Each structure stands twice: as structure tokens, then as C-alpha cells.
Amino acid sequence: MAREITREVGDRFLLLRVLKSPREAADLSIPGWELLLRQARFARLLPRLTLELREDDALWSRIPDPVRPHLEGALGEGARAAVTIAWELDRLTKTLAHLEVPLVALKGAAYGALGLPSSPGRLSADVDFMVPQDDLDRVRETMLATGWITATEEDYEAFYNRRWMHELPLFRHSVRGTLVDVHHNILPPSNRACPDAGLLLRDKRPVPGGPDGLFTLSPGDMILHSAAHLFFGEFHSGFRDLMDLDRLFQLFASREEGFWESIESRSVALGLEGPLHYAAVFCREWWGTPVPATVGRAGRAKLPFGATSLMRRLLLGAVFPPDPGRTTWEDRIARWSLFARHHALRMPFWRWVGNQWEKRRSF
Amino acid sequence: MRVGPFSVRLRSPIPGMAPVLLRLYPDFPLTDPAGFVDFDCEMKPRSRITHGKWQKEPQGMFYLDGRPMIQPFPLAWAPAFFEWGLNNSVSRCSHRFLILHAAVAARGEIVAVMPGLSGSGKSTLCAALVLSGWRLLTDELALFDLESGRIAPFCRPVSLKEGSLDVVKSAFPHAVFGNYYEGTHKGLVGHLRPPTESVAAMDDWVTPNRLVFPAYTAGSVPVWEEVSKAQAFMRAAWNGVNYETLGRRGFDLLGDFVDRSDCRVFRFSALHQAVAAFGEGAS
Numbered sequence: 028m029a030r031e032i033t034r035e036v037g038d039r040f041l042l043l044r045v046l047k048s049p050r051e052a053a054d055l056s057i058p059g060w061e062l063l064l065r066q067a068r069f070a071r072l073l074p075r076l077t078l079e080l081r082e083d084d085a086l087w088s089r090i091p092d093p094v095r096p097h098l099e100g101a102l103g104e105g106a107r108a109a110v111t112i113a114w115e116l117d118r119l120t121k122t123l124a125h126l127e128v129p130l131v132a133l134k135g136a137a138y139g140a141l142g143l144p145s146s147p148g149r150l151s152a153d154v155d156f157m158v159p160q161d162d163l164d165r166v167r168e169t170m171l172a173t174g175w176i177t178a179t180e181e182d183y184e185a186f187y188n189r190r191w192m193h194e195l196p197l198f199r200h201s202v203r204g205t206l207v208d209v210h211h212n213i214l215p216p217s218n219r220a221c222p223d224a225g226l227l228l229r230d231k232r233p234v235p236g237g238p239d240g241l242f243t244l245s246p247g248d249m250i251l252h253s254a255a256h257l258f259f260g261e262f263h264s265g266f267r268d269l270m271d272l273d274r275l276f277q278l279f280a281s282r283e284e285g286f287w288e289s290i291e292s293r294s295v296a297l298g299l300e301g302p303l304h305y306a307a308v309f310c311r312e313w314w315g316t317p318v319p320a321t322v323g324r325a326g327r328a329k330l331p332f333g334a335t336s337l338m339r340r341l342l343l344g345a346v347f348p349p350d351p352g353r354t355t356w357e358d359r360i361a362r363w364s365l366f367a368r369h370h371a372l373r374m375p376f377w378r379w380v381g382n383q384w385e386k387r388r389s390f
Numbered sequence: 391m392r393v394g395p396f397s398v399r400l401r402s403p404i405p406g407m408a409p410v411l412l413r414l415y416p417d418f419p420l421t422d423p424a425g426f427v428d429f430d431c432e433m434k435p436r437s438r439i440t441h442g443k444w445q446k447e448p449q450g451m452f453y454l455d456g457r458p459m460i461q462p463f464p465l466a467w468a469p470a471f472f473e474w475g476l477n478n479s480v481s482r483c484s485h486r487f488l489i490l491h492a493a494v495a496a497r498g499e500i501v502a503v504m505p506g507l508s509g510s511g512k513s514t515l516c517a518a519l520v521l522s523g524w525r526l527l528t529d530e531l532a533l534f535d536l537e538s539g540r541i542a543p544f545c546r547p548v549s550l551k552e553g554s555l556d557v558v559k560s561a562f563p564h565a566v567f568g569n570y571y572e573g574t575h576k577g578l579v580g581h582l583r584p585p586t587e588s589v590a591a592m593d594d595w596v597t598p599n600r601l602v603f604p605a606y607t608a609g610s611v612p613v614w615e616e617v618s619k620a621q622a623f624m625r626a627a628w629n630g631v632n633y634e635t636l637g638r639r640g641f642d643l644l645g646d647f648v649d650r651s652d653c654r655v656f657r658f659s660a661l662h663q664a665v666a667a668f669g670e671g672a673s
Contacts, residue, residue: 057424057425057426058424060426061426061427061430064455065430065455065456068454068455068457068483069455069456069457091426093397093425093426093428094426096484096486097428097483099485099486100483100484100485100486101485103485103632103635103636103637103639104485104635106637107634107635107636107637110637348456350456351455351456351457352430352432352453352455352456353456354456
């Protein structure tokens with residue numbers, strides 16, 4: 028029996044529209060709700076969607092019965108994620124306090140620590156933070172000694188990671204099971220656009236009311252990090268990252284004097300003009316974020332002709348698939364292209380060849 | 391089709407899925423194709439070249455909403471992995487229930503929840519009870535409704551492994567099984583078709599009143615052992631699938647259940663004896 032083709036089926040922007048204006052969900056058909064939930068689960072935004080829908084009592088009461096349990100259940104997950112972040116940051120600052128090393132919380136951990144509007148309902152796979160590169164070894168030893176375990180490193184992998192990567196191999200807590208990612212930079216050093224970690228650390232801000240030793244990046248740097256993370260190829264959480272960017276842009280622009288000018292010049296100082304340009308363009312286009320035209324100008328000048336259009340097409344396929352449960356060829360090509368680009372940026376080809384050669388020769 | 395409280399849609403081009411599903415799920419109601427589907431699952435072959443390597447054996451993947459839910463598996467074992475994939479999907483996305491790794495069987499007034507991890511004998515005992523006339527609510531995931539504390543039947547084919555397959559088949563020669571899969575990560579695996587009456591009763595939610603920890607002990611006569619409420623609570627929570635995610639609500643619900651229920655350990659080996667003793671002892 029053929030299903031009714033409703034207007035929502037095949038609508039890649041359904042989740043986006045509902046998040047921007049929850050009332051759009053009021054008239055959804057059953058297949059429409061299914062698609063909305065599918066898109067939300069794929070984007071890992073189901074708890075966030077639920078929170079938005081709950082703001083409106085009249086809307087909430089009109090949600091069809093079979094749909095509601097999925098939404099309510101997601102709230103528990105969102106709440107749990109928030110508790111996990113808070114607890115892990117607490118435990119980590121206590122464990123590492125004696126080292127007197129600044130812990131700079133990144134992304135979800137930072138949003139949670141600061142209680143930002145992007146944090147309720149946000150699902151993270153792990154807790155990310157950054158420390159100065161010189162302190163990396165001491166941090167690693169302390170964590171291994173206090174119940175954290177890490178994937179065993181074979182000699183070559185250890186050498187490779189220390190030289191080229193910006194983070195230690197993932198830590199998992201032996202009892203709590205949480206995952207922690209320790210960085211010394213926000214991008215791999217092998218990436219040409221890798222910013223100077225010293226600049227990032229110099230501008231770090233303490234968390235108001237938070238434990239001693241816990242910091243976050245400055246507001247502009249948080250945005251640049253999120254943009255760099257997404258636009259250098261980690262598109263699996265692309266939708267969520269774009270939403271974060273929209274919220275962060277608006278929040279910080281309202282809080283900080285001269286924010287737009289300072290983020291533009293900061294992006295140049297860090298070498299992250301390209302990601303800022305993409306962030307500005309796509310937030311404006313898809314979220315309607317009021318980003319002034321001056322933001323991203325340096326990036327636009329730097330990027331090759333057609334780069335933005337290409338990125339738009341790739342993101343549409345990877346981040347806004349019309350139906351996550353039914354991947355089309357276009358989606359697949361988009362995802363594969365972004366994946367290949369991510370790896371090429373992470374490790375230029377000639378260096379990869381060099382690494383393979385060394386690996387066979389010495390290990 | 392509807393499986394317990396969920397409607398499930400499975401799309402798959404894999405030949406061999408349909409005959410097995412027909413053998414194991416003939417009594418399950420089909421839902422209206424235009425109706426809401428809780429779990430939209432897809433199982434399809436994986437491309438032969440993955441991560442730049444050629445796969446010797448054809449593999450399959452299980453997807454929920456476009457995301458893989460379990461590791462790739464040999465394509466020939468797809469029907470078995472439907473069970474695991476669906477279990478995983480339900481475990482991760484059904485937080486309106488407190489979910490425990492437990493079998494649940496009922497007869498008359500008794501509704502017994504039997505938590506246990508692999509090797510405890512819970513599936514073997516559950517299969518034996520069900521083949522002796524007990525109602526099957528679930529063999530793997532006990533769904534406790536957060537609002538009412540009642541169990542929503544999640545009646546499915548009972549998955550049995552290695553030794554328990556032999557034991558059950560010799561004790562109950564009339565049992566209907568699907569295919570057998572050798573060499574999985576759990577050894578030899580087979581699925582027992584759930585009784586028609588149990589499937590028909592899948593909308594009948596019940597309040598559980600017994601908490602029994604099965605302990606398969608080779609050579610043992612059936613023995614009931616006492617366990618304190620506190621220990622019973624901890625052991626049950628240990629078998630929780632989404633217990634931590636639910637936080638306080640899960641704690642309260644489990645606490646209420648343990649408080650008002652009879653909690654004991656049940657050691658057994660020979661199945662017919664065990665079933666008889668279980669019926670007597672649980673009353």
C-alpha cells in the first residue's frame with residue numbers, strides 16, 4: 028500500500044524549521060512526525076527538540092499519543108548528559124588540582140560549565156578539555172594513576188600521536204565509564220591551519236562560580252573552535268554544531284562590546300578566517316542569525332573561488348539529509364567527500380606517505 | 391509489525407530474512423502502514439570494500455534512523471542480528487521504561503522477573519517455563535513503565551545458546567526453532583518461536599510481584615535461596631540497561647518493586663524438575 032506523500036516527506040529542513048519555530052510542528056501528519064523524530068535522532072537533537080516543544084503548552088497537548096513517549100524519554104537522556112559533564116569536570120579538577128595546570132573546558136563541557144543556552148538537552152559523546160602541551164605528560168600520568176584507562180598504544184601509534192595529533196588517545200573511566208578527550212590544541216598540528224595554542228590559552232577565562240583551575244576559551248575563541256571543528260570536516264554533529272554557533276553568535280554579540288570586530292580580527296590572528304566565513308554564511312542562511320556582512324570577509328577573500336558553494340552542497344547532503352533512514356547517492360557522495368577532505372586536511376598526503384615509510388622502516 | 395508496545399518497520403533486501411521472520415513471527419500483528427512507526431530499521435549488505443579493505447565474507451549492517459546500531463555481522467546470520475539490533479535500538483531509545491536485562495514469565499497470579507546476564511540460565515529457565523505453559527512476557531528486556539510500574543510485554547523469539555539449546559530441545563522435542571547459527575560471538579545460537587497465546591496477550595500489561603535470580607548450577611536439584619532486599623536491589627540494578635540514565639525515577643521505581651516483591655535466588659539444572667519447583671516455590 029503506497030503511503031501518502033505529504034508535504035513533509037523529503038523535506039530536508041523540517042527539523043530546522045521546527046527548531047526555529049516550534050509552532051510548525053502543530054500540523055504535522057503522522058509520517059511528518061516520524062520524519063521529524065528521525066531527523067532529530069540522526070542529528071542527536073531529540074532532547075533539544077523536546078525542550079523547544081515543551082515551551083508551548085498548547086502545542087505539547089496536541090502531539091499525537093504514539094509520538095509523545097519518544098519525546099519524553101529523550102528528556103531523561105539530555106538531563107543525564109548534563110549531570111555527567113558537571114560531575115566529570117568536578118572530578119577532573121579535583122584529581123588534577125595538585126598539578127596546578129589550567130584545564131580549559133571545550134565545546135559541550137564548556138557550554139555546560141557556563142550554563143549557556145546551548146547546553147540544556149545537548150548530547151555529547153565525551154568530555155573535552157585542553158591543557159598546555161608541556162603539561163600533557165604529567166596530566167596523562169595522573170589520569171592513568173587515578174582510575175582512567177586509555178587504549179593501549181603500540182610504539183608506533185604513540186610516536187605518531189605525540190607528533191601529529193592534538194589530543195591524547197581517548198580516556199575511559201574504569202568505574203564510571205565516561206569518556207574524556209585531553210587536547211593540547213583545537214586542531215591537529217599536521218593541519219596547515221592549526222592555530223597557536225599559546226594564543227588560545229592566554230585568553231582563557233575562568234568559569235564564574237566554578238572550581239579553581241577550570242577555564243573556558245574566550246567567547247570568540249569558543250565560536251572559532253566550534254566552526255573549525257565543523258568546517259574542517261567533523262560533520263557527524265554538524266547540525267548541532269551549527270545550532271550552537273547560531274546561539275553563541277547571538278549570545279556573545281549581546282554581551283560583549285565590539286564583538287563582531289573582535290572576532291573577525293581574532294580569526295585572522297589564529298588563522299581560522301575560513302571557518303569563520305563559513306560559519307557566518309551558513310548561520311545567516313539557515314538559521315537567520317543576524318551576523319553582519321563584515322564578519323568572515325577575510326575568510327571569503329582567502330578561500331578559492333566556488334569554495335562556499337561547494338561546501339554548501341556537501342553540508343546539505345551530510346547535515347540535512349532529506350531522510351536519514353534512506354540515504355541517497357547524493358548524501359553518500361557528500362559525506363564521503365567531506366570525510367576525504369577531513370583526512371586530507373588532517374594529514375597532507377606527502378606526510379602520510381612519509382609516516383607509512385617510517386612505520387615500516389623503524390618499528 | 392507490532393512487537394509489544396512498539397511498532398517496528400524492517401526494510402531489508404537480504405534474501406533469507408523473510409522466511410525466518412515468517413517462521414518466528416507468524417502471530418505478530420501487522421500495523422497500518424500509514425501509522426506511526428517507533429523503530430524504522432534497515433538491514434542491508436555492507437559494501438565489500440570498507441576502510442580501503444576488501445571484506446572476504448559478505449557482511450550486513452543494522453541501521454536505525456540511518457545510524458548503525460551494532461557491529462557489522464556476516465550476512466548469512468542476518469535474522470539473528472535482527473534480534474540483537476532491535477534489542478539495542480529499544481535499549482537506547484525507550485526511556486519511558488526502566489529496562490532491565492531480565493526474562494519475565496507469568497502464570498496465574500505470579501509475574502516473575504528474572505534478571506541475569508549471559509550464562510546465568512535466565513533464557514534457559516524462561517524457555518522451559520514457557521514451553522510448559524507459562525506466559526512469555528520477555529526473555530531479554532523487561533520494560534517497566536515509569537508511570538505505573540507495570541511491565542509491558544516485549545514478547546519475542548527466545549534466543550538460546552550452545553548448551554541451553556541442547557538441553558531445551560531434548561526436554562521439549564516439540565519446540566519450534568528458527569535457524570541455527572554457528573560460530574557467533576556467543577557460540578551456537580538458535581531462536582525459539584514464542585507461543586501464540588503469549589503473542590496474543592502482548593497488550594496485557596501486568597504488575598510484577600516476584601524477583602527471582604536464576605542460577606544454573608550443573609547437577610543441582612532445584613533450590614530456593616534467600617537474599618536480602620538490599621542485595622536484591624543491587625543485583626537488579628546491576629542488570630539495568632538504562633538505569634543510570636533515568637536517575638532518580640529509575641531508583642524509585644526499582645525500589646518500590648523490590649520492596650513489595652518476594653526476592654529469592656533459584657538454583658536449578660534439570661529443566662522439568664526446575665519448572666515444577668519454580669511453580670510451587672513461587673506461589
